[in-house]
Amino acid sequence: MLKFTCPACRIEACESELVNGGEAHLTRSGPGDSDEMFERYLFMRKNPKGVHFERWRHAMGCGKWFIAARHTATLEVFGTYPAQAHEPPADVIAAIKSRYPAWEGFK
Amino acid sequence: MSEARLHTPLGGAGFKGYVSFTEVAPTGMIALRGDLANATVAEAVEAATGQGMPAARRIEGGLDGGAAWASPDELLLFVPQAEAAERTAALAEALATQHALVADVSDMRAAFTLKGAHLRDMLAKLTPADLSPETLPSGEFRRTHLGQIAAAFWFEAEETAHLICFRSVADYAFDLLKEASEPGGEVGYFSI
Ligand SMILES: [Zn+2]
Numbered sequence: 001m002l003k004f005t006c007p008a009c010r011i012e013a014c015e016s017e018l019v020n021g022g023e024a025h026l027t028r029s030g031p032g033d034s035d036e037m038f039e040r041y042l043f044m045r046k047n048p049k050g051v052h053f054e055r056w057r058h059a060m061g062c063g064k065w066f067i068a069a070r071h072t073a074t075l076e077v078f079g080t081y082p083a084q085a086h087e088p089p090a091d092v093i094a095a096i097k098s099r100y101p102a103w104e105g106f107k
Numbered sequence: 108m109s110e111a112r113l114h115t116p117l118g119g120a121g122f123k124g125y126v127s128f129t130e131v132a133p134t135g136m137i138a139l140r141g142d143l144a145n146a147t148v149a150e151a152v153e154a155a156t157g158q159g160m161p162a163a164r165r166i167e168g169g170l171d172g173g174a175a176w177a178s179p180d181e182l183l184l185f186v187p188q189a190e191a192a193e194r195t196a197a198l199a200e201a202l203a204t205q206h207a208l209v210a211d212v213s214d215m216r217a218a219f220t221l222k223g224a225h226l227r228d229m230l231a232k233l234t235p236a237d238l239s240p241e242t243l244p245s246g247e248f249r250r251t252h253l254g255q256i257a258a259a260f261w262f263e264a265e266e267t268a269h270l271i272c273f274r275s276v277a278d279y280a281f282d283l284l285k286e287a288s289e290p291g292g293e294v295g296y297f298s299i
Pocket of ligand 1: 006062
């Protein structure tokens with residue numbers, strides 16, 4: 001079972017209390033950007049077997065969105081943080097690097 | 108309309124099993140969204156419910172006058188049913204200059220009171236929430252799901268809890284609780 005601690009209410013919520021919102025830290029494209037950039041923003045997604053950042057919503061709970069860093073194969077959770085963050089906080093990065101030194105970063 | 112509001116979705120139905128429960132009498136409920144750290148908001152909550160601002164995930168008071176923490180910017184207030192409209196208006200008035208939302212949601216939900224020594228075990232059959240007394244002590248307002256539906260519950264005492272869910276799924280909640288409370292279904296994990 002996948003469990004995340006919601007950073008908004010601090011409840012350790014299980015997967016059935018949450019809704020997945022897809023890949024986190026997308027770069028938005030808009031007016032003025034090329035078709036390729038817009039296509040990438042709308043349709044192109046990472047699908048790693050490894051460290052991944054995802055948006056989740058505590059739907060059966062406080063209702064807030066947050067971001068979770070986890071490993072898609074082992075289901076290890078490296079941390080969760082508010083959806084407003086533009087990049088992963090240092091402690092989450094450190095947790096990932098201590099476990100997977102060869103990890104290439106979140107971009 | 109005021110007449111219709113006196114009817115709860117299940118007409119006060121109850122069940123006696125190893126856990127007993129009944130649908131409670133109509134209860135006034137007010138949804139409040141705003142800045143919970145704001146002193147004016149706290150004063151308005153106290154005026155409406157007689158309770159102080161609840162800490163994260165907590166409920167102050169109970170069904171006859173209570174303030175439950177629903178999210179970092181949301182409370183669910185419990186007031187006497189007959190005074191719900193008046194207190195909603197008073198809250199809206201008090202928070203008129205705030206970035207806040209106040210709504211009378213008295214007709215939105217069903218509420219149950221549950222009693223029994225095996226209460227934690229019974230609820231644990233229906234929800235993924237951690238029912239241990241350490242994680243869920245009295246006064247902890249837990250929003251989660253019960254079977255397929257959203258619900259929230261809190262323990263008033265070790266053998267008494269209250270549960271709310273949307274009105275439209277009240278019969279589903281009743282059936283779930285009934286099935287899980289049938290005599291012979293005691294688990295004996297949290298209570299022996
Ligand atoms: Zn939450």
